[in-house]
Amino acid sequence: MWFNCAKRSSHRGILIGIIPSIITWRLWARQCKARMEGVQLSIDSVWMEIKFWIHHVSENLLKVTSLSSTDRKLLNDLEVPIVPVKKRVPKCIKWWRPSAGWVKLNIDGSCQGNPGNCGGGGVICDSTGSLIAAFSESYGFGTNNNRS
Structure with missing residues (x-):
C-alpha cells in the first residue's frame, strides 16, 4: 500500500517510495552484523543510519515546488531537509542585426x-x-x- 501512495512522477514521490527499502536494508544489516560479527548495534545508531541514508538520497532527488501536509510531516519527522527549487525568471533575448556593411x-x-x-x-x-x-x-x- 505504501508504494501505491508514492507518486513515481516526482522526486519526492520516489524518495517516499524507497524509504521502506532503506529501513529494511539497515535493519537487515544490523541483524547480519549481530549474527556474523557478534556486534549488536543500538536502535539509536540504526535510526541515525536510516536518517543519514534518507538525507543522502534526498540531496540527489528532493527538489520540490509544493508538498502536501502529510508529506511535509513525514519528511520533517524523518529530519529530511526540504530543498525548494529556485524559480527561474525568463529572460527575453533578441538578436540585433549589425550595421550595414558589417x-x-x-x-x-x-x-x-x-x-x-x-x-x-x-x-x-x-x-x-x-x-x-x-x-x-x-x-x-x-x-x-x-x-x-
Whole structure:
C-alpha cells in the first residue's frame, strides 16, 4: 500500500517510495552484523543510519515546488531537509542585426554532463540577417569550463 501512495512522477514521490527499502536494508544489516560479527548495534545508531541514508538520497532527488501536509510531516519527522527549487525568471533575448556593411558572429558551446561530451558552434550573419556561414565542432570529453 505504501508504494501505491508514492507518486513515481516526482522526486519526492520516489524518495517516499524507497524509504521502506532503506529501513529494511539497515535493519537487515544490523541483524547480519549481530549474527556474523557478534556486534549488536543500538536502535539509536540504526535510526541515525536510516536518517543519514534518507538525507543522502534526498540531496540527489528532493527538489520540490509544493508538498502536501502529510508529506511535509513525514519528511520533517524523518529530519529530511526540504530543498525548494529556485524559480527561474525568463529572460527575453533578441538578436540585433549589425550595421550595414558589417557581419555578426554568434557562438555558443555546451557540455553534456560536467564532465562530459563537449561541442560548440556559431553562425555569421550579415546586416540583413541572412546566413553567410555556420560551423560546429565536437571538442571531445571535458567540462563546461575547459577541455580535459
